[in-house]
Amino acid sequence: MINYTIRCNLSHGDFIMTNQVKTRKKRDTHEKRQVILEGAVKVFIESGYDVSSMDKIAEVAGVSKRTVYNHFQSKENLFQAVVNDFLKQRDQQKPIEYSKTRSLEEQLKEFAEAELYLIDDPIRRGLSKFLTSVFVMDIEFGKKVRGQVKSPHESFINWLNSAQADGKLQFQSVQLAAQIFYGLVEGCLTYNALFSDGASLKFKEPILTELVSTFVSRYGVE
Incomplete structure (x- = not known):
């Protein structure tokens, strides 16, 4: 049987680890978003809005097309985010x-x-x-x-x-x-x-x- 004190310590440790994982995921998500925005800026400047594609933006950003769409639903949505940023x-x-x-x-x-x-x-x-x-x-x-x-x-x-x-x-x-x-x-x-x-x-x-x-x-x- 695990004594209560140890159990509490384990629970506290699990809580800290969970928070650390959440913080790391949040940081990774923010960094991915920034990488996509930077890639979009490069593609938009070089190719213009009409010719630019989400495929090309994903390639320049070094992420998958799915990752781009996870952050931005459309090219227009991504363009708006570039302007806002x-x-x-x-x-x-x-x-x-x-x-x-x-x-x-x-x-x-x-x-x-x-x-x-x-x-x-x-x-x-x-x-x-x-x-x-x-x-x-x-x-x-x-x-x-x-x-x-x-x-x-x-x-x-x-x-x-x-x-x-x-x-x-x-x-x-x-x-x-x-x-x-x-x-x-x-x-x-x-x-x-x-x-x-x-x-x-x-x-x-x-x-x-x-x-x-x-x-x-x-x-x-x-």
């Missing part, structure tokens, strides 16, 4: 809290730099080009995909509202002010970087300074 990385650069002690220019520059995260690396720049081409070629598909992600301006809008509450900025429409700011960033920096394969980013500093100054001149309170 890409924008999540961008948004992680943007949790910039409004500061009363730092200049508006310094904080605005940080938001602009966070936006440039999407195109300041060859792989991310390639993915940005690919996504832009997909959304331009198929407007309705682009709307559907973008409609499933949160507003890219959310963090900045919160910052703008805080700056206005602090008496530093003045605007009637926070949405319009955010649109103007990102229009300046995209028009002056993002698209130039895409068209020049990143070469234009070497000259970004004076452009950043000027566009931030332009925004503050329009919305700043003297």
Whole structure:
């Protein structure tokens, strides 16, 4: 007969082992998902959306086609996950809290730099080009995909509202002010970087300074 203390110890050990197995499986599943996403990015960039296949993505990712479908039900579902993951990385650069002690220019520059995260690396720049081409070629598909992600301006809008509450900025429409700011960033920096394969980013500093100054001149309170 097993005495109660030993039995409890065995049960506790079994519980720990079960949790360890679950944790390892969860980690393995997450790693497999990331490998598939990375493979999908490579295939999408090289072949485009229409020509890309789940078979090719599985091959590049080094997993079975069944594994790909276990994680993503369809190519469209996988594409949406690629977009979500890409924008999540961008948004992680943007949790910039409004500061009363730092200049508006310094904080605005940080938001602009966070936006440039999407195109300041060859792989991310390639993915940005690919996504832009997909959304331009198929407007309705682009709307559907973008409609499933949160507003890219959310963090900045919160910052703008805080700056206005602090008496530093003045605007009637926070949405319009955010649109103007990102229009300046995209028009002056993002698209130039895409068209020049990143070469234009070497000259970004004076452009950043000027566009931030332009925004503050329009919305700043003297």
